[in-house]
Amino acid sequence: GQQLNQSPQSMFIQEGEDVSMNCTSSSIFNTWLWYKQDPGEGPVLLIALYKAGELTSNGRLTAQFGITRKDSFLNISASIPSDVGIYFCAGFPSSGAGSYQLTFGKGTKLSVIP
């Protein structure tokens, strides 16, 4: 199936720093979702995006639906230790047999150094 390219694969940052990660695709997506997963737990939905150019915030998290509809970005401001985890992007392609199935990125593993 389709793949989303998520980068970076991992990040080590100091507490208080801002974080950016992104997800790209070779095809157009209709919906972008961002999740956080803690070890041994299921992914938790952070932000959902439905329109090209849309910018949505959830506390210190901000995500954007790229204008080309082929990418999305997640920013975390002023990171804190509890931000540690794996962040996944996911999306629904705009057409084709896979348009009803969520496509996932491989995740960005975030480590925060106190």
Added chain:
Amino acid sequence: DVKVTQSSRYLVKRTGEKVFLECVQDMDHENMFWYRQDPGLGLRLIYFSYDVKMKEKGDIPEGYSVSREKKERFSLILESASTNQTSMYLCASTLTKVGSEQYFGPGTRLTVT
């Protein structure tokens, strides 16, 4: 709040056993999904269901079956567990078929020995 629950957080089963993983959602969602998650392979779709008694194969259905007798409940069945089915199993649900938010359960860590 959307709630997706899974019957067990941890399971240990022997090779050849029949295994049932249960998932329940309380938001009247139409669609339910079963994934497995393995290091380096990410999330892979096993089966999904768009309606009661309806099921469709995902990317890796071999060795699994599913049952959806009620709208809120979606079961994953391993007919004869094998060691390569040791994994984290995640259930999810969405309100509509396309483009809506997908909510996950807490996961079941299954070990087959």
